[in-house]
Structure formats: C-alpha cells, structure tokens
Amino acid sequence: MEGQLLGGRYRLVRQLGEGGMGEVWEARDETLDRQVAVKVISLLAGGESRGDEARARFLREARITARLQHPYIVSVHDLGESDTQRGTVPFLVMELVRGEGLDVKLREGSVDLAEAARWGAQICDALGDAHAHGIMHRDIKPSKSSSHLPER
Numbered sequence: 034m035e036g037q038l039l040g041g042r043y044r045l046v047r048q049l050g051e052g053g054m055g056e057v058w059e060a061r062d063e064t065l066d067r068q069v070a071v072k073v074i075s076l077l078a079g080g081e082s083r084g085d086e087a088r089a090r091f092l093r094e095a096r097i098t099a100r101l102q103h104p105y106i107v108s109v110h111d112l113g114e115s116d117t118q119r120g121t122v123p124f125l126v127m128e129l130v131r132g133e134g135l136d137v138k139l140r141e142g143s144v145d146l147a148e149a150a151r152w153g154a155q156i157c158d159a160l161g162d163a164h165a166h167g168i169m170h171r172d173i174k175p176s177k178s179s180s181h182l183p184e185r
Contacts, residue, residue, distance in 0.1 A: 034058070034073070039115040039124050043071050052172065054091070059129060062110075069110060072125040073117075088123055095125045097168055105159035136175035152178070 111126035
C-alpha cells in the first residue's frame, strides 16, 4: 500500500505496525502539509459478514475516540473510506506520535521506579477516560504506549 493516496489526501509513506485489526502507517496529509498516522482496517479475514461487523465496529469506535480529548490519547483528525487494491477500506487519521514504544525502553534495561510509576499512572489515566466514554482498548501492551508522553 506504500505510496497509495487515501481519501484523496493521505499519502501512505511507511508502515509503522501491523496487528489483528489492520495496519498503521505514517502518511503525509497533502492538504495540510503535515505527517499523520493512518490506521487502515483489514476486512479480509472471516468473510463478508465478519468484514461488515468489523467495519461497523471500527467506524463506531473511531467516532467515539474522536470525541476524546486527553493529553495521553492521540487526537483523531479524520475518518474515511477509500478504494484500494484490497477493496473499499475504512481508515482513521490520527496525530503521529514520534518516538519509541515502552517495549523498546524496557528492552534497553532497568527502568527507574519513579519513571515506571509515572508511565503506569499516565496509561491508567488515559484508559480511565476511554472507559468512561465506553471504549475498551482490548490490546494494551508496551509497544502501543509511547515513552514520549507529555508531563502533567
């Protein structure tokens, strides 16, 4: 999908990650001239009805997530669907967070207890806000949490 233009404005630059729900890409917003993250949902597994269910769940959760405004949750910029070689796929455009996941920090060696406690508190704060809005993350792990979170 590299180089593909989604929604007439988001040029996929490089894949950042892949999971059970789809892929996350770094992309260039050609309208606003900025780098963003784009999550493209995979609808291929499980047949048409499963794909329809996955699409509906993705769109519903994206709309709810877009209402969240929290310093430890990435901002949602856009939601759309685009025709690709894989068919019509929904995508979510988010703030691009630079830096490494907590998994990298943890592999580097011992982590200061105060720093680990701060990370844990920030993650719990963000999850609490998401849960208060009816969002269940379902896939929390160090690789999905950034060590470059703002101080509060």
